[in-house]
Amino acid sequence: MADLEKQNNNNDLDYEYLNTDDAANFLDEYNDYMPAIINTESLNNNLVNIQLSSKHEIKWERLPFSNSNKPILNVILPDVSDYYEIQAPLVYFNRYFNDAEIEKMVEMTNRYAIQNGSSWNKPTDIWEIKTFIALHIRMGCLKYPRVRMYWDTTLGLSNFSQYMTLNRFFSLRTNFHVVDNLTLSNDNKDRFKKVRPMYDCVRKRCKQLIVERNISIDEQIVPFTGKLNIKQYCKGKPNPWGVKIYVMCGSSGTIYDFLLYQGSATEFDIPPQIQKQVGMGGSVVLTMTQDLEKNKHCLYFDNFFAGYNLFEILLHKKIYAASTIRVNRFSKPPFLNDKWMASKGRGTTDKIRNKEDTICLVKWYDNKPVYMCSNFIASGEVEKVKRWDKKTKQYLDIEQPEVIKMYNKSMGGVDKIDQLIATMINLKLKKKDRMDLLNFKLRLADNLINLGSSAVTKSRGRPSSSTPKNSPQTKKKKKRAITT
Numbered sequence: 001m002a003d004l005e006k007q008n009n010n011n012d013l014d015y016e017y018l019n020t021d022d023a024a025n026f027l028d029e030y031n032d033y034m035p036a037i038i039n040t041e042s043l044n045n046n047l048v049n050i051q052l053s054s055k056h057e058i059k060w061e062r063l064p065f066s067n068s069n070k071p072i073l074n075v076i077l078p079d080v081s082d083y084y085e086i087q088a089p090l091v092y093f094n095r096y097f098n099d100a101e102i103e104k105m106v107e108m109t110n111r112y113a114i115q116n117g118s119s120w121n122k123p124t125d126i127w128e129i130k131t132f133i134a135l136h137i138r139m140g141c142l143k144y145p146r147v148r149m150y151w152d153t154t155l156g157l158s159n160f161s162q163y164m165t166l167n168r169f170f171s172l173r174t175n176f177h178v179v180d181n182l183t184l185s186n187d188n189k190d191r192f193k194k195v196r197p198m199y200d201c202v203r204k205r206c207k208q209l210i211v212e213r214n215i216s217i218d219e220q221i222v223p224f225t226g227k228l229n230i231k232q233y234c235k236g237k238p239n240p241w242g243v244k245i246y247v248m249c250g251s252s253g254t255i256y257d258f259l260l261y262q263g264s265a266t267e268f269d270i271p272p273q274i275q276k277q278v279g280m281g282g283s284v285v286l287t288m289t290q291d292l293e294k295n296k297h298c299l300y301f302d303n304f305f306a307g308y309n310l311f312e313i314l315l316h317k318k319i320y321a322a323s324t325i326r327v328n329r330f331s332k333p334p335f336l337n338d339k340w341m342a343s344k345g346r347g348t349t350d351k352i353r354n355k356e357d358t359i360c361l362v363k364w365y366d367n368k369p370v371y372m373c374s375n376f377i378a379s380g381e382v383e384k385v386k387r388w389d390k391k392t393k394q395y396l397d398i399e400q401p402e403v404i405k406m407y408n409k410s411m412g413g414v415d416k417i418d419q420l421i422a423t424m425i426n427l428k429l430k431k432k433d434r435m436d437l438l439n440f441k442l443r444l445a446d447n448l449i450n451l452g453s454s455a456v457t458k459s460r461g462r463p464s465s466s467t468p469k470n471s472p473q474t475k476k477k478k479k480r481a482i483t484t
Contacts, residue, residue, distance in 0.1 A: 347398030
């Protein structure tokens with residue numbers, strides 16, 4: 001473990017800031033694509049004014065889909081990654097938590113310590129809080145079973161005791177707050193109210209990133225095994241127990257927005273009447289797509305979020321979407337039955353559209369039927385793909401619709417995030433420029449500690465039994481003679 005910390009100091013990678021000339025050229029070229037300030041109130045009014053179809057009004061026809069929306073997607077977005085160079089970990093940290101936000105943490109921590117009546121020797125400051133955060137980051141890298149072990153001198157981890165004493169660390173840990181408890185009302189149903197400012201900081205920065213062409217929405221589990229009444233279990237996830245969040249990310253794995261799941265208390269930025277019509281999944285999609293610009297993005301999600309009214313709203317907002325679906329949400333579409341399609345062989349496709357020619361449904365039969373919905377493409381161009389046949393024990397070439405290919409290519413953004421976190425490697429960078437997540441955390445911890453905190457040199461308590469022979473020893477006091 002001690003070698004792991006030393007490895008961080010031996011990293012020879014150079015991290016530079018964005019070149020000034022390149023930055024100027026980038027801003028000029030990308031001016032038309034930068035996210036504009038969105039008026040949420042006006043967007044909500046537009047949503048209410050949309051005429052949504054009821055179930056008995058939905059009519060399906062087996063006619064060709066016009067694909068009139070597909071040519072609009074030919075607008076070229078510049079590749080943002082070409083203009084940015086790798087920067088120091090501290091630069092990225094400051095983009096999400098600047099000094100103003102850290103100052104608020106300092107103020108709330110000092111205020112809670114006074115309100116709690118704890119033995120607070122001295123008020124904390126911004127440098128101590130940054131050191132406190134850095135020590136927690138190091139703990140997350142080393143993962144000892146007990147907190148006190150990080151201050152155990154026999155393990156050789158001098159970096160903890162050097163910058164903060166154990167008692168001070170526990171004192172900060174007890175009093176650390178980011179909100180004033182006295183300002184929280186009793187009827188506040190937000191279950192993350194104690195950490196809401198930190199959540200808002202991270203989400204605000206994610207929403208400022210320039211969004212790529214193909215984006216997807218899916219659920220993710222933040223590992224957590226403590227006591228929490230909204231803790232979820234999701235089968236098949238890398239960490240099945242934890243806090244569920246809904247994430248909107250690109251096919252590259254970059255997160256652009258996320259939403260905390262709180263059951264019925266989940267906070268959505270859309271009118272209540274729209275929430276009732278599109279349900280929980282549709283509300284998640286509409287909340288996270290409020291800042292997306294028209295005619296520039298293709299959105300993908302799974303059948304949990306999909307609904308007919310949701311596709312109507314997305315098409316009205318000029319957001320082109322495709323997803324797997326649950327057939328019972330689409331007013332009994334007249335698909336060909338499974339038995340007939342199975343007799344025709346794997347790769348058989350059936351497609352229908354609504355009478356307005358705005359939404360198309362596709363049924364593709366592989367080993368089992370796959371149902372898709374889209375507001376910009378039907379089956380598209382058909383291509384051959386290889387599938388394993390158990391009977392003949394060989395690969396077969398079967399036909400696959402283009403919408404299936406597009407969905408498979410762009411839907412794995414959240415899974416890619418989980419992969420990058422698990423392997424701790426950024427696959428987008430060249431091998432010589434890579435800094436894995438573990439090294440990134442350790443370097444960030446060093447940068448935070450070295451900003452302004454001073455090392456603790458004054459020893460406390462009784463001398464250690466492992467004191468070197470050459471170190472100065474304390475003189476023993478002579479016992480005073482007692483006269484009778």
